[in-house]
Amino acid sequence: MRTRLQFVLAALGVASLAPSAFAQGVTVGGQLEANYTYNFNKPSTRNNTYLFNTTDGQFTVNLGEISVSRAAVDDKAGFVLRLITGRVQEAFHALYGTDNILEAYGSTKRSMAGKDMTLDFGQFLSHVGYETPDVGAGNFLSKSFQYQYLQPFVNAGLRGTVPLSEKTSLTGVVANRLDGVKAGASRDLAVGFQVKRTSDASSISLNTMFSRENMGTAAAPRNRQTNVANIVYTNKLSESTAIALDATMRSGKDAANRTYNATGFTGYLTKTLSNENVLGLRAEYLTQNNATSGILPGYLTAPARKPTMNSITASYELGGAFPGARTLLEFRADRAGGAFFPGERAGTVKQDQTSVTFSQIFKI
DSSP, X not given: OHHHHHXXXXXXXXXHHHHHHHHTTOEEEEEEEEEEEEETTOOTTSBOSSSSOOBSSSEEEEEEEEEEEEOOBTTBOEEEEEEEESHHHHHHHHHHOOOSEEEEEEEEXXXXXXXXXXXEEEEEEOSSSSOOSSTTGGGOSSOOHHHHHTSOOEEEEEEEEEXXXXXXXXEXXXXXXXXXTOTTOOOOOEEEEEEEEEOSSEEEEEEEEEEEEEOXXXXXXXXXXXXXXXXXXXXXXXXXXXXXXXXXXXXEEOTTOOEEEEXXXXXXXXXXXXXSOEEEEEEEEEEXXXXXXXXXXXOTTOTTSOOEEEEEEEEEEOTTSSTTEEEEEEEXXXXXXXXXEEOSSTTOEESEEEEEEEEEEEEO
16 A cells, blocks of 8 residues: 555656656656456466466556656766556565666766767666566567566666667676565675667677575575576568567576576567557467476476476457557467466366456556
8 A cells, every 4th residue: 555655646746747847858658557367267366377467357457657767868867767556566566575666777878989888877677588567568468487487577786888889789787686676685796788789670689697696585595696698589570570589598596505497488479460450479488407496386296397388378459449548458378397377276276277368558
């Protein structure tokens, strides 16, 4: 309740800036997303296994966001502030103990050897992976298991980007940890970088993060090495068709000091049809070398089996169904290498689950 009140007060404060903000080159915006997800497993917990649209069989506000930003130009500093509420914020709070801030960082540019270097300081979205917490990104509402289990979401620290050439840039990050925003976590700093090359229709980036995570408690910390390597490739094949590939390898040690590594591959396809509706397809596969530790959920019914997860998602956006809003329909089928997904009766788990989601996204 307190965080919701804080969000409302902060949102009113941001809204009050709007008349003068635009005159000063500041952009004010936001979005609201509400959805209804029906899980055919009818989980007794009434919760889906998804990261954000966790509530089954109820209309839910997934994300309410107010954002204000200004680009760093010439001798003026820029900034980004994004305040959120809803299921996305609740998931971040449960994971990191964070408040309603999704991103909050200052930005400045400095010319070095004839190149403009950008420096950001604060809390920002991770450079690793194709997906982000933003709803409807890539024409999908739900998040991939690869994003949910293998990749960091946000970092808090210092980020610098410098162009290496007209089409290639290098970004370096020094952050608190892999998901570096949680109070009382490991004092070890995480480091990472991104090398990105773009062309008129495609882009490819190599992304890494190296950190030591606290797998224990604040009173009894057990800091363990965590390494993430990620490649993202996007290509706009035509005016109506685009693809993306996201591959991640994560390795490290758990609290018991056992080594693990996990790998995920996700492919995306979006196609704009003649009626302006958009079809989206996403397929993914994750596997892990150790069945008793690591990142992917363990399977008590098959402890000797290597954990695997795969998922196929189809989305359909109704172009112009409601003026000023995006309407998304999504069908998703998931399968695990062992019983993992909650069933209708308490205590039961299944290997498979399917779900459908209806979502409305309103942009400011």
